[in-house]
Amino acid sequence: MKFSSITSALALVASVAAIPQKRCASNSTVPYTTIAGVKVIDTPLVRKARELMEANFEPFLIRHVYRTWLYGSATINNNATLAAQIDVEALAVACLLHDVGWDTRDNSPFTSNDKRFEVDAAIYTANFLRENGVKGEWTPSRIQNVWHGIALHGTSNIGLYSEEINVAFIVESINMDYPGPHPKFPVEDYDNIVAKYPLDGLGEGTNRAFTHIAATKPEATYDTFLEPWGVAFVEGYNPVGHRLFDRGNPNVTSPPPTKRNVHLY
Numbered sequence: 117m118k119f120s121s122i123t124s125a126l127a128l129v130a131s132v133a134a135i136p137q138k139r140c141a142s143n144s145t146v147p148y149t150t151i152a153g154v155k156v157i158d159t160p161l162v163r164k165a166r167e168l169m170e171a172n173f174e175p176f177l178i179r180h181v182y183r184t185w186l187y188g189s190a191t192i193n194n195n196a197t198l199a200a201q202i203d204v205e206a207l208a209v210a211c212l213l214h215d216v217g218w219d220t221r222d223n224s225p226f227t228s229n230d231k232r233f234e235v236d237a238a239i240y241t242a243n244f245l246r247e248n249g250v251k252g253e254w255t256p257s258r259i260q261n262v263w264h265g266i267a268l269h270g271t272s273n274i275g276l277y278s279e280e281i282n283v284a285f286i287v288e289s290i291n292m293d294y295p296g297p298h299p300k301f302p303v304e305d306y307d308n309i310v311a312k313y314p315l316d317g318l319g320e321g322t323n324r325a326f327t328h329i330a331a332t333k334p335e336a337t338y339d340t341f342l343e344p345w346g347v348a349f350v351e352g353y354n355p356v357g358h359r360l361f362d363r364g365n366p367n368v369t370s371p372p373p374t375k376r377n378v379h380l381y
């Protein structure tokens with residue numbers, strides 16, 4: 117081996133060793149448990165996030181967030197590259213708490229009166245990590261990855277392209293929750309996950325949550341993917357005049373949205 121290739125081999129070893137492995141699936145000292153046949157991280161912090169979700173939310177939403185965590189974990193468990201890179205504790209907490217902004221209760225501790233639901237969840241979860249994480253472990257960059265992964269999960273056409281793989285993978289895991297086996301992990305895992313956490317109620321629950329948000333803070337929904345829920349289901353909701361299009365084209369009349377099924381929710 118020439119000297120130059122020895123030094124580059126050493127540089128490679130050094131750069132691999134420099135990858136933060138503390139909470140990665142490839143670190144065998146990280147505590148694990150098995151849920152629905154999938155190996156997942158099992159720290160006090162992750163248990164706390166699970167308890168928080170289970171104590172405060174409807175079963176359909178609890179099942180949804182568990183599925184997203186398990187899909188992501190099953191993907192990592194079948195891909196050594198991801199196992200060396202992904203912070204599985206950050207992924208767990210992000211998946212488990214990504215929809216706390218769906219809380220429909222008055223005076224919810226999870227939601228604001230003015231922000232998108234993804235931002236509410238990102239802010240809540242970042243504070244949860246600062247308060248409950250082991251001191252010194254939750255560096256600003258770990259917290260920021262969780263914040264961005266949650267904040268961008270509803271705009272996957274941005275989030276999936278994050279240059280930070282921990283952000284992109286949180287977005288990817290959350291967006292895996294649609295029916296049918298997923299190509300990135302074995303079909304047995306998919307079958308086990310949906311057997312334990314069935315998809316029942318996700319469509320209706322989504323309608324209820326998004327309709328509630330469009331009704332109670334419409335300004336946070338104009339020009340976002342929640343807008344059609346307001347148009348379809350909320351009496352008096354009209355995004356015309358509130359959109360970027362309207363500001364840029366004050367004298368152009370774009371077709372007013374059509375209302376459908378306004379009395380359903």
Ligand SMILES: *[C@@H]1O[C@H](CO)[C@@H](O)[C@H](O)[C@H]1NC(C)=O
Nearest residue numbers: 136137138139143144145146
């Ligand atoms: C593996 O995780 C443990 C517990 O978090 C940590 O103390 C240890 O430093 C990690 N090992 C490596 C190689 O990062």
Ligand SMILES: *[C@@H]1O[C@H](CO)[C@@H](O)[C@H](O)[C@H]1NC(C)=O
Nearest residue numbers: 194195196197198199281300
């Ligand atoms: C593992 O994941 C990486 C990053 O997403 C991807 O590029 C690669 O193709 C995956 N490998 C396998 C064997 O699926």
Ligand SMILES: *[C@@H]1O[C@H](CO)[C@@H](O)[C@H](O)[C@H]1NC(C)=O
Nearest residue numbers: 362363364365366367368369
């Ligand atoms: C819109 O119409 C008003 C009244 O005709 C006019 O004064 C204004 O310049 C128009 N604005 C644009 C951006 O075309």
